[in-house]
Structure formats: structure tokens, C-alpha cells
Amino acid sequence: MSLRAFVEVQDVTKVFEDPKRGSVEALRGVSFSCFSGRIFGLLGPNGAGKTTLLRILATTLSPTTGSVSIDGVVVSTDPARARRSMGFLSGVAGLYERSTARELVSFFGELHGMDRSAITARVDELSRLLGMESFLDMPCGKLSDGQRQKVRLARVLVHDPPVLVLDEATATLDILVADEVMRFIEAERARGKCIIFSTHVMGEVERLCDDVAVIHKGRVLFLGTKDELAQGGRVADAFMQLVRGASDASSPGAAS
Amino acid sequence: MRWSTVVAIVRRELRDILRDRRTLITSFVMPVLIYPLLTIGMGALTKSERDKVDAAEIPLMIREGGNPVASRPAVPEASTPSFLACLLLDSRVRIERPEFPDKALEDGKILGVINIPGDISARVERREQTIIDVRLYSAHPLSEEVRGVVNKALARYSSGLVPLSADVEDLSPPSHRGAAILGGMLGFILISLAVSAALMPAVDLVAGEKERGTLEALLISPASRVEIVIGKFLTVLIIGTASTAVSLGSLAVSMNSMLSSMKAAGKIEISVGPGAFATIFLALVLVTALFASLGLAVSAFARSFKEAQSWMAPLMFLVIPLGMMATPPTTMLSSFAWVPITNVALLVKDMMRDQAAAGDVLIVIGIMSALVFVALSFTVSLFQREDVIFREGGVPLFRRDPRRFAPPTPAAIIAVLACVVSTFSLASVLQGAHSATQLLVQQSTFFIAALVAWIATVGPLRGLVGRIPTRAQALGGVLAGLGSFLAVVQLHALRSLIFPGPATYEADLQKAVGPILELGAPVAVLLIAVMPSLCEEFLFRGLVQSAFGAGNRAVSGVLVSAGMFALIHFVPAQMLTAALLGIILGVLRLRTGGVMAGMLTHAVNNGMVAAVALGGSFLLPFAGEGAIPGLSATATRVVCLAGSAALFIAAERLTRARVAPSASDG
Ligand SMILES: Nc1ncnc2c1ncn2[C@@H]1O[C@H](COP(=O)(O)OP(=O)(O)OP(=O)(O)O)[C@@H](O)[C@H]1O
Ligand SMILES: [Mg+2]
Numbered sequence: 054m055s056l057r058a059f060v061e062v063q064d065v066t067k068v069f070e071d072p073k074r075g076s077v078e079a080l081r082g083v084s085f086s087c088f089s090g091r092i093f094g095l096l097g098p099n100g101a102g103k104t105t106l107l108r109i110l111a112t113t114l115s116p117t118t119g120s121v122s123i124d125g126v127v128v129s130t131d132p133a134r135a136r137r138s139m140g141f142l143s144g145v146a147g148l149y150e151r152s153t154a155r156e157l158v159s160f161f162g163e164l165h166g167m168d169r170s171a172i173t174a175r176v177d178e179l180s181r182l183l184g185m186e187s188f189l190d191m192p193c194g195k196l197s198d199g200q201r202q203k204v205r206l207a208r209v210l211v212h213d214p215p216v217l218v219l220d221e222a223t224a225t226l227d228i229l230v231a232d233e234v235m236r237f238i239e240a241e242r243a244r245g246k247c248i249i250f251s252t253h254v255m256g257e258v259e260r261l262c263d264d265v266a267v268i269h270k271g272r273v274l275f276l277g278t279k280d281e282l283a284q285g286g287r288v289a290d291a292f293m294q295l296v297r298g299a300s301d302a303s304s305p306g307a308a309s
Numbered sequence: 310m311r312w313s314t315v316v317a318i319v320r321r322e323l324r325d326i327l328r329d330r331r332t333l334i335t336s337f338v339m340p341v342l343i344y345p346l347l348t349i350g351m352g353a354l355t356k357s358e359r360d361k362v363d364a365a366e367i368p369l370m371i372r373e374g375g376n377p378v379a380s381r382p383a384v385p386e387a388s389t390p391s392f393l394a395c396l397l398l399d400s401r402v403r404i405e406r407p408e409f410p411d412k413a414l415e416d417g418k419i420l421g422v423i424n425i426p427g428d429i430s431a432r433v434e435r436r437e438q439t440i441i442d443v444r445l446y447s448a449h450p451l452s453e454e455v456r457g458v459v460n461k462a463l464a465r466y467s468s469g470l471v472p473l474s475a476d477v478e479d480l481s482p483p484s485h486r487g488a489a490i491l492g493g494m495l496g497f498i499l500i501s502l503a504v505s506a507a508l509m510p511a512v513d514l515v516a517g518e519k520e521r522g523t524l525e526a527l528l529i530s531p532a533s534r535v536e537i538v539i540g541k542f543l544t545v546l547i548i549g550t551a552s553t554a555v556s557l558g559s560l561a562v563s564m565n566s567m568l569s570s571m572k573a574a575g576k577i578e579i580s581v582g583p584g585a586f587a588t589i590f591l592a593l594v595l596v597t598a599l600f601a602s603l604g605l606a607v608s609a610f611a612r613s614f615k616e617a618q619s620w621m622a623p624l625m626f627l628v629i630p631l632g633m634m635a636t637p638p639t640t641m642l643s644s645f646a647w648v649p650i651t652n653v654a655l656l657v658k659d660m661m662r663d664q665a666a667a668g669d670v671l672i673v674i675g676i677m678s679a680l681v682f683v684a685l686s687f688t689v690s691l692f693q694r695e696d697v698i699f700r701e702g703g704v705p706l707f708r709r710d711p712r713r714f715a716p717p718t719p720a721a722i723i724a725v726l727a728c729v730v731s732t733f734s735l736a737s738v739l740q741g742a743h744s745a746t747q748l749l750v751q752q753s754t755f756f757i758a759a760l761v762a763w764i765a766t767v768g769p770l771r772g773l774v775g776r777i778p779t780r781a782q783a784l785g786g787v788l789a790g791l792g793s794f795l796a797v798v799q800l801h802a803l804r805s806l807i808f809p810g811p812a813t814y815e816a817d818l819q820k821a822v823g824p825i826l827e828l829g830a831p832v833a834v835l836l837i838a839v840m841p842s843l844c845e846e847f848l849f850r851g852l853v854q855s856a857f858g859a860g861n862r863a864v865s866g867v868l869v870s871a872g873m874f875a876l877i878h879f880v881p882a883q884m885l886t887a888a889l890l891g892i893i894l895g896v897l898r899l900r901t902g903g904v905m906a907g908m909l910t911h912a913v914n915n916g917m918v919a920a921v922a923l924g925g926s927f928l929l930p931f932a933g934e935g936a937i938p939g940l941s942a943t944a945t946r947v948v949c950l951a952g953s954a955a956l957f958i959a960a961e962r963l964t965r966a967r968v969a970p971s972a973s974d975g
Contacts, residue, residue: 070696111529114695133531141529147522164530208526 058086059247060093060110060216065119067105067271079105080271082119087247087264089215092238094262094279095251098296102271103251104143107220110249111141123216137165139216140209150194154185154204157193158211165212172211179207183237199230206234210241217241217248223257235261255289267292269299358639367401367454368419370410374427377406392425392441395462402458414446414480421445421455433466433473441475448481448662450639481662492658493636499557499589500632500654503596506552508621511545511604516617519608524698534692542601542685549597557590585660588670592653595677599649600624602684609688610697646672649680744824745836751877752840755848762852773851775903778964785963786897786906790913792956793893795949797886797914798929821883822922830923837919842911849874849891850898850907858899867895890914893957900964910960 067080079102087093097103108114110121112132121128121135128135149157155176162172180189183203188196193204202225209217219238223231231254238261242248252258258265258279265282267275274295275282282291371378373393381397381404396402407413410422424442426432432439443459445452459475467473518524527537603624611617628650634640635654642655646669656673659665691697763773778786826833849870858866871891875884894907901907921928 108699113525113528114699133533136529136531139529143522143525145522146526147518149523150521161526161530164527164532166531 059089059124060087060249061122062086062106062110063120063122065106065109065116065121067102067109067114068117078271080109080116080268083268083271083273084119085264085266085273085276087216087249089247090242090245091263092242092248092250092261094258094265095249095268096253096255096258096265096292097251097268100270101268103268104220106268107141107143107218107249107251110218111139112136137212138214139218140212140214141218141220142205142209142222143220145221146205148193148196148201148204151192153190153192154196154200154207155180155189157204158207161208162211167212175211175213176207179210182240183207184233198225199227202226202230202234206237215246217246217250219248219250221251221253223252223254231257255287255292258288259283267295269296272299274299354634354640355637358637362451362454362639363401365401365451365454366403367399367421367451367458368403368405369396369455369458370405370407370413370419370422371396372422372424374425378404379406380404390466392429392462392466395465396423396458398465399458399461401454411444411480414444417446417449420449420451421459423455423459429473436472438472439474441473443475443477444480445477446481447479448664450641450664453638492661493638493640493654495560495661496635496654496657497632499553499560499593499657500596500628500650502556503549503553503593504600504625504628506556507545507549507597507600508604508624510548511541511601512608512611512614512617512621514541514545514608515605516608516611516614519612519698520614528698535689538605538685538689538692541605542598542688545601545604546594546598549601550594553593553597554590557593585663585665588665589657589660592656592673592677595674595681596650596653598681599677599684602681602688606684606688606691609691642666642669642673647676649676652676744822745828745832748825748836748840752844756844759844759847759852762856773847773855774905775851775898776901778901778903778906778909781963782901782906783909785960786901786909787913788956788963789893789897789906789960790910791917792953792960793890793910793914794917795953795956796889799946799950799953800886800889818918818922822918826922833923834916834919837922838912838916841915842908845874846894846904846908846911850894850904854895854898863899867892867899870895897960897964900961906964 062083062085065080065083066078069077069079071077083102083106085093095103095106105114109116110128112128112135115129123135123138126134149160152160158176158179159172162175167175176189180186183206185200185203185207188200193201196204202222206222217238222238223234226234235257238248238250250257250261262279265275265277265279265288266273267282279288282288284291371393378393390398405413405419407419410419413419414422422444426439426441429439441459441463443455445455447453456475456477459477463473463475515524518527528534532540604621607620607624608617611620631648631650632654634645634648634651635658640655642652642659642665645651645655652669652673656665656670660670759773822833822837825836828836853873854866854870856866857869858864871888871894874891874894875888878884878887890911894910897907897910898904917928
């Protein structure tokens with residue numbers, strides 16, 4: 054395969070200065086590459102640093118050292134451009150409760166500088182793709198968790214970015230909606246998107262991921278393809294073995 | 310109902326609240342600080358206003374039998390002074406003779422016109438009804454003084470039996486009269502409304518978004534931080550301005566209907582011209598803008614809506630004293646145009662009574678606009694900091710190395726509060742009281758604060774007292790007390806070089822405790838030696854030192870408690886010696902693991918003070934003041950210093966003797 058690395062993470066460390074705990078090393082020398090048309094899975098136990106890493110990709114946090122580049126451009130030199138070429142979905146992100154789904158998605162379209170007609174067309178398209186027609190004009194406060202997650206996805210995708218960063222995108226969903234979301238992700242991969250994806254559900258990893266990184270206490274324990282991780286067995290077993298091995302080596306990790 | 314359950318719940322809730330430093334600060338520290346400051350500040354302000362008024366000239370036009378008085382009569386008549394002479398007894402009165410008296414009144418060139426009937430003395434003699442006709446212009450802040458001058462003259466001139474009175478006519482239009490009465494309060498009320506109209510939406514727009522998890526999505530969008538802040542700021546400004554406009558309107562309507570009866574009688578009226586109204590509105594919009602951006606800033610680093618709201622209280626506490634400063638009738642914009650908030654409140658008042666100078670109005674607008682700009686830039690800078698937006702704990706504005714400084718415990722905060730309360734109560738409330746009362750109040754505040762804080766936050770009281778000293782340690786405490794007395798007297802010589810005051814220790818002592826000595830020796834010993842050594846030791850070595858010196862911070866515990874101990878002595882000259890004593894006592898507390906040895910030291914030191922004050926001044930040479938018979942002054946000093954050092958060394962040996970090295974106290 055002649056794929057080019059679309060997102061490159063180089064030797065990223067992140068230290069939080071926490072007033073109570075002192076310096077917290079959330080990431081230590083993390084490097085990997087993600088490719089267009091592939092799904093990159095980020096695995097790790099609670100508090101491993103996944104959200105921190107994805108936030109750095111999304112420019113809301115800046116790395117203490119190291120750099121991230123998207124499409125060859127170092128993110129910190131032009132964060133606005135990085136944000137335009139990326140959609141970041143966090144499982145815990147909220148919605149404007151008093152806005153309708155349509156208003157909310159349109160608002161983010163406006164922030165991306167899209168014009169009215171383009172926004173209308175895109176909202177209609179997304180609502181068809183994600184099956185949002187029935188609740189498009191309902192206030193978000195009244196939606197179910199599954200419906201809300203679709204609105205979040207639509208919000209992230211409104212400008213059709215080449216990179217998708219998804220932090221636990223299916224965490225609160227039932228298997229039916231989760232399946233819908235995964236099918237959508239697969240479709241986006243087929244369209245050549247570069248997708249970075251964190252999850253605690255190993256089934257999703259089995260189904261979706263091409264490449265995988267396992268991080269634990271801010272360090273990369275494993276980097277390679279899914280098949281290399283599973284080695285013919287189940288991903289879950291390989292993951293547990295890795296993390297347990299690392300935990301035994303150091304002291305038991307604390308949950309975040 | 311089981312009371313034990315209720316008590317358990319109360320205990321848990323109280324502990325929880327006391328551990329939340331923010332609640333402690335907003336519901337205790339702020340009010341405790343704000344009201345003494347407010348009283349002291351308002352007192353000082355009123356006094357300075359009064360002084361200004363007392364020093365101001367009062368230009369008057371005085372007519373006697375229709376003829377304007379030209380100037381002060383050269384020699385005041387001796388036997389029975391005329392009414393004019395009575396008026397002129399007030400040295401502030403200056404006589405003017407304007408061509409158009411009413412115009413001069415309105416312009417403030419003169420403050421009053423006083424018509425004295427020509428035949429006043431004859432009429433008074435015949436006990437006929439006599440009226441002094443007074444005209445003034447009440448919109449002018451000093452017009453009240455004219456009444457005062459006339460009333461004083463009336464009182465001097467007649468002994469009350471004479472049917473003599475003044476008839477005061479107010480030439481200022483009813484609207485100005487209304488402004489003079491309501492202006493100060495109105496400005497304050499309008500500002501408070503503008504502030505709350507800005508703060509509430511500001512909290513929701515950022516802290517609310519954070520809490521609902523929508524802020525991150527906004528931050529990840531291509532919108533820049535400046536755009537986000539300005540967008541939110543304008544939203545708050547629009548809402549706040551609209552709300553201010555509505556409250557202004559509603560206030561105007563209700564005031565008008567309330568005042569309509571008075572208005573019908575032509576007495577009072579609130580009417581503001583369009584220009585003044587627009588200026589007032591602009592100033593209020595600037596207040597809204599300032600607090601809109603301050604509110605955004607505060608809610609940017611609050612982690613939740615509730616936290617943001619608890620930060621709003623301090624902002625309100627900022628507004629109250631500043632707004633209150635505008636309420637005394639004599640404060641004028643011209644003298645406070647540089648003070649934000651106060652200047653807006655005064656602008657409202659002076660605009661309404663037509664007394665605001667254009668230059669001052671410009672200063673107000675300029676200052677407020679500059680502040681808005683600064684606050685807004687500050688808010689933008691906060692939004693650009695990830696440690697603010699994704700804050701996990703602590704206030705990033707006061708960032709510090711967490712390994713070196715741990716936050717003070719709630720107990721420490723209460724202890725600090727107690728010191729502040731007792732010091733301020735001494736400074737303001739008890740100023741005139743007998744020094745024995747002051748001492749009693751202060752000492753019992755210390756005692757109660759120590760007990761309450763300890764029970765509420767630490768636990769069994771035994772810990773407050775700490776370990777019982779061994780006999781050797783007790784002896785060490787006594788020797789340390791003697792040593793500190795010697796050191797204190799020596800230090801006095803040093804401090805009288807720095808601070809003004811009586812040069813000799815004895816004179817200084819008499820000045821400080823003189824009134825207490827008059828109550829008799831037993832009371833004096835109780836108040837000077839016994840009470841402080843009990844109460845102060847409980848608070849400073851018991852509570853404060855434990856609170857600030859826990860764990861491996863023993864040294865900072867000693868220093869903080871000594872520092873606070875010095876501060877509560879209030880008189881700068883006493884702080885030096887108090888700091889020394891504080892350190893000695895703090896070290897003793899560490900050494901012996903309890904406060905009792907320190908109590909002995911304190912009691913011996915203060916007991917020596919009482920003994921000297923009660924007639925034991927022959928002891929002083931042995932403490933180094935003056936000369937021991939047969940020695941020179943310098944030699945005495947050297948001997949005493951050596952004695953003091955020897956005593957400390959002995960105390961050090963004695964107290965160290967039996968302390969287990971594992972003692973994990975502090
Ligand atoms: N703003 C912050 N300030 C201080 N420490 C932080 C901050 N954000 C994260 N951390 C710490 O960094 C570490 C990694 O956290 P992170 O949220 O990235 O983990 P995670 O892998 O996403 O965990 P989870 O699976 O539970 O979501 C944790 O120890 C966390 O407490
Ligand atoms: Mg996470």
C-alpha cells in the first residue's frame with residue numbers, strides 16, 4: 054500500500070501542573086502515524102492519557118514537548134488550519150440544550166465559514182446519512198443519548214474534514230446505534246478519511262481498526278497493526294496481557 | 310427522631326463546608342473584612358468630608374432691613390450682639406453682594422440670601438413674632454450648611470423664649486431637590502442592578518457551557534479565542550444593557566407614581582433631561598461592560614456553574630463599598646472622578662442635580678472605558694491558557710509550587726479570621742473603651758476562636774493543649790520567660806530608635822498599661838500576665854502553629870504564628886518585641902509538643918512586665934535599662950544580654966531533655 058502519513062505525532066509529552074498532585078506526566082514520548090483511508094485505534098486503561106493525546110491533536114491542549122502535524126503542517130504553527138481540517142468528537146461533549154439539532158449543526162457550519170446554502174445542503178445530507186430526519190427540529194435537550202450522539206457526529210462532520218478524531222464515540226450507545234455509528238465510520242474510511250479512534254470496547258477494535266496503539270500511563274506499549282496485536286487470538290486478551298505486564302513492572306496504576 | 314443522627318449529619322455537613330475554602334472565604338472572610346473596612350472607610354470618608362465642609366467658606370448675601378451688608382463689621386459689638394454678629398460668629402461666613410442674588414444662588418456663587426428685619430432687636434424686645442427670611446438652593450451640596458449657620462445664630466441670639474424663627478425658601482427646581490435627596494442612593498442601586506445584570510449571564514455563558522460540556526466543541530472550532538470572548542462579551546453586554554434599560558425605565562415609572570403626590574405639591578420631582586439621561590445610561594453600560602468581562606474571566610476558570618457563582622460574591626463585595634462612597638450628600642464627582650464605580654454613582658447623582666462638570670464626566674467615561682478594555686484583554690488572555698480552561702484544581706492565578714506550599718487548613722483560616730476580628734473590633738468598635746475592656750474582648754475572642762476552630766476542624770481538644778511538659782521542661786519555660794523579658798527590654802532600646810514614642814521602657818509601659826493598673830494589682834496581674842498567656846497561647850501556638858505547621862512545615866508554622874502574633878499587637882512599635890516573643894514561644898511549642906511550657910514563659914514574661922509596672926521599677930536596671938549599681942550603662946547592657954542568652958541556653962537544654970525523637974507533632 055502506498056499510503057502517506059496524514060497525521061504524525063512525534064515524541065509528544067504532556068506534563069500537567071496540578072496544584073494538588075504536583076506535576077502529572079500524562080504523556081511520555083508518544084509517537085505514531087495515521088494514514089488516510091485507515092482507522093487508527095487508541096487503546097489504554099482509564100487514565101492512560103488517551104483523552105489528553107486526542108485533545109493535543111485537536112489543539113485544545115498544547116504538548117509540553119514534541120509536535121503533531123496534519124497533512125505536513127505542524128499544528129502549533131497554524132492551529133486554525135488544523136482545526137479546519139479535523140473533526141473532534143468527545144463522548145462527553147455537551148449539546149446546546151435549547152437549540153434544535155439543525156440549529157446546532159448549522160452554527161458550527163457558520164463557525165467553519167461555510168455559506169448558508171452549503172450548510173443547508175450539508176445538514177440535509179448528514180441527516181440522511183445518520184438517520185436524523187425524525188428529530189432534526191427538536192431541541193437537543195429532549196433527545197435520547199443515541200440521538201444526541203448522532204447530533205454530535207453531525208456537528209463534527211459538518212465541514213467534511215479529512216481527519217476524524219473520535220474519543221469514546223460509542224460509550225453511551227446501545228449496540229444498535231453503536232452499530233450505526235460504526236457503519237458510518239467505515240463509510241468515512243471508504244471515502245479516504247484518516248480516522249483516529251479511542252475506545253474501551255475491544256469488539257469495536259476488532260471490527261474497525263487497521264492500526265492500533267496501546268498506551269499505558271502515558272507511554273506507548275504497543276504500536277502496529279491490529280493483526281500484529283492480536284496474533285491470531287483476541288485483541289482483548291492481547292491488550293490485557295500487555296497492560297497487566299506493564300502494571301506488574303511498575304506500581305498499580307490509578308484510575309482517572 | 311434520633312438526635313445522634315441529626316448531630317452526625319450536622320457534623321458532617323459543617324466539616325464539609327469548612328473544608329471548602331471558597332465557601333469559607335465568601336461567607337466568612339469577606340463579610341468579616343468588608344464590614345470593618347466599610348465602617349472604617351466610611352468613617353474616614355465622612356470625617357474628611359466633614360473636615361472639608363468645616364473648612365469651606367460659606368458665601369452669603371445678608372440684608373439688614375433690606376440693605377445688603379457690605380462686609381464684616383470691623384469690631385463686633387460687645388454687650389448684646391446683634392443677629393448679624395451672631396451669624397458672623399461662624400468664621401466660614403463670607404459676605405458677598407451680587408447684583409442678581411437669585412442668579413448667583415443658582416450658579417453657586419453664593420449659598421444663601423438672609424434677610425434680617427431692620428427692627429429685629431425692637432421686635433424681639435417687644436416679644437413680637439419675628440421671621441428671618443432665608444433663601445437657598447438645595448441642589449448645591451453645601452446648602453445644608455446655610456441652615457446650620459442660621460440655626461446656630463438663632464440659638465445664640467435668643468434664649469428660646471423669643472418668638473424668632475427662620476423661614477427657609479428653596480429656590481432650586483423640584484427635580485434638583487429630588488436628586489439631592491435620592492441621587493446618592495439611586496446611583497448605588499442602578500450600579501448594583503447593572504452589575505448583577507452582567508454577572509449572571511456571564512456565568513452562564515462560560516461556566517455553564519463548561520459544565521454542560523459544550524465549551525470544548527466551541528474551542529475546537531476555527532473560531533479564535535478573541536472571537537469567542539468578544540462574541541460572548543457582546544451577548545452579555547446586550548442582555549445586561551437591555552436589563553439595565555428596563556430597570557431604569559421601571560424605576561422611573563414607579564418613582565414618578567410614588568412621588569406624584571409630592572410633585573403635585575411642587576416639592577420634589579425626579580426629572581432628568583435627555584442629555585443627562587443618555588450620559589447616565591452610557592456610564593451604566595460601561596459598568597455592565599466591565600462586569601460582563603470580569604464575569605467572563607471569573608467563570609473561565611471556574612470548573613462549574615456553582616463555583617463561578619461563589620466567585621461572584623467577591624465581585625459584589627468590590628462594588629458595595631465603592632458604591633456606598635457616593636451616598637453622603639456632600640461627596641461630589643469632582644473629587645472622586647478617578648475612582649471607578651464610585652465615580653459612576655456620583656455621576657448619576659450630580660447629573661440629576663445638574664452639578665456635573667463636563668470635564669469630570671469625560672474622566673469617568675474615559676476611566677471606565679479603559680477599565681473595560683483592560684478587563685477584556687485579561688479575559689482573552691485567560692481563554693488562551695489551557696490550564697485555565699481545563700483547570701483541575703486550585704486557582705491558576707495564584708499558582709505556586711505545590712510541593713513547597715500546602716494550602717492553609719480551614720482551621721488556619723478561622724484563626725486568621727479571629728485575629729482580624731479582634732484587631733478590628735479593637736480598632737474601631739472599642740476605640741473609646743477602657744483598655745481593660747479592650748484587652749478582655751480581644752483575649753476572649755482569641756480563646757473562643759481557638760476553641761471553635763479546633764473543635765470544628767481538628768477534633769479532640771486534648772490536641773490543642775498538646776503534651777504535658779515534664780518538670781524540666783516547665784522550668785525551661787520559666788527560664789525562657791525571664792530570658793525573653795530581658796531581651797524585650799533590650800529590644801525596646803533598639804525599637805525606640807526606629808519608632809517614635811516614649812524613649813524609656815518604663816514610660817512606654819506606663820502609657821500602655823496605665824489605665825489597667827488603676828484597677829488594682831490583682832486585676833492588673835490577671836489581665837496583663839494571666840489572660841494573655843492562656844488565650845494567646847491557645848490561639849497562636851495551639852491553633853495557628855498546628856494549622857500552618859503540620860507535617861514537615863514546622864518552621865513555617867513557627868514563622869506564621871509569630872508573624873500573626875506580632876500583627877495583632879497592632880501598634881507598630883510593639884510588633885518587634887512581639888515577633889521575638891512569638892518565635893521563642895513557637896520554638897518552645899515545637900520542643901515540648903504542647904502549649905503549656907509556652908504558657909509559663911508567656912506568663913513569666915508578662916508577669917515581669919506587670920511587676921515593673923506595679924512599682925517594681927527598681928528591677929529594671931537588672932533587665933538592662935539604666936545601670937546596675939556599680940556598673941556603667943554599657944556594662945549593664947552587656948551583662949543583661951549575656952544573662953538573657955544564658956537563660957535561653959539553659960531553657961534550650963531543659964526543654965530538649967526528654968522529647969522523643971519520633972514526636973510527629975507540629
Ligand atoms: N487538565 C488536567 N490537569 C491535570 N491533570 C490532568 C488534566 N487532564 C488530565 N489529567 C491527568 O492526566 C492523566 C491522563 O488523563 P486522560 O484523561 O488523558 O486519560 P484517559 O486515557 O482519557 O482516561 P479514560 O479512559 O478514563 O478516559 C490522568 O492522570 C489525569 O488525571
Ligand atoms: Mg478519556
